[in-house]
Amino acid sequence: MRLVYRVTPSQRLIIVEHALRQMQAFAQRRWWHCEAGGILLGRHLLDSHDVVVDEVSTPQSSDRRSRLSFFRSSTHEYIARQRWLEQGHTSAYLGLWHTHPELDPTPSSIDRRDWEQAVSGDTFEGDRLFFPIIGTRSIRIWTLSRRGTFRELKLEKKIDKEENHGPH
Template sequence: MSRLRRKRMIFLAKGRLVTLADAVAQELARFAAPPESDREAGGILLGRYRGPHVEVLKCTTPMPEDRRTRFGFVRQDKGHQEIASREWFESGGAVNFVGEWHTHPERHPTPSWVDRRSWRKQLRRHKSDPLVFIIVGTAATYCEIGSDGHLVAMGKIG
């Protein structure tokens, strides 16, 4: 009988802490393994702010209208926004959109110029709070946090 190993994800850089709930870490890991790893996947991150820190509590996963290819993911299904709105409403405004995640078909993921361009665009839309950006590879997970138009690498786990 195999036991599922829980691996809490915690990233720390420049006085900021990003934590992922176990359920989120497990869900992201699911898309880094076959058969899901055959195509990139992604979604949004939902959580709350604790001072300069971000606590990721939930995530969305690929939906029917999203585009998934071997080397790309485009989130376009309206279901992501619907889930974010519902979580915000049900939590009395405590749970918010805090970022996004996607996979890369590589062991140790590194952001592409397309990733960074997309992240900067998100930062221009969400000026008041920091945003978390996660890339899940087949052996490691990469995290950056962005605020005030600047991105800071938080490192890799794995």
């Protein structure tokens, strides 16, 4: 399955099954599960404005994790640089993801500050970064542009594996 979100009238965010499963594996479904997170890696498609999340970094031993907080270590930046080199400079940093121990997650003020710091301080292609939060029932995704436009993305469609829609 892949998830497709509408970003602008001409741009979609597509999350492939592998990346989706990587994030969902850390959903906080039990009271003792700690928050988890990482970075989104993927590509900006050349023949469209679409962005594809192919994989995510997963929690590292150097991260600080508790039931209600997650602090990403610099190891994730190293992972992103390695992928960029391994994939011939085509793997792009697309944003940050993490979990919340709630059914339908909402960003905290700490999340918002973290996202603002990422957009203003990180090096990335394009106009915006993406910020999924994995809840126990749903995944919600926000985007923040370089101009400061912040909004939640709406799920446009789920594409099952069996459907073939040509190359994306």
